[in-house]
Amino acid sequence: MPMSIVLSIVMLAAFALLLAAFIAWRKGxxxxxxxxxxxxxxxxxxxxxxxxxxxxxxxxxxxxxx
Incomplete structure (x- = not known):
């Protein structure tokens, strides 16, 4: 798998974690x-x-x- 694809997936996962943190904050x-x-x-x-x-x-x- 080319490294650029791996880095793209890692950044998408980082954005997903930010979204999860926001949802967790909203749920208390x-x-x-x-x-x-x-x-x-x-x-x-x-x-x-x-x-x-x-x-x-x-x-x-x-x-x-x-």
Whole structure:
């Protein structure tokens, strides 16, 4: 599976986690669960950023993957 598809799926999952956190907040679920959903979404988004943001030389790590 190409890396761009994997990164797209990860971002879709991060958006789904944000939506789940919002729904959990509206239902009044414990803040710990909401915080964990938000933390996981943040970790996923940062992971995608690490793979796609270019370095000082102008190449992103995803460009180096076969």
């Amino acid at each position: 679920l414990p803040r710990k669960q909401i915080g964990l959903l938000l933390l996981l979404a943040l970790v996923m988004a940062v992971n995608v950023a690490i793979w796609t943001v270019p370095d000082s030389e102008g190449t992103a790590p995803i460009d180096k993957v076969d």
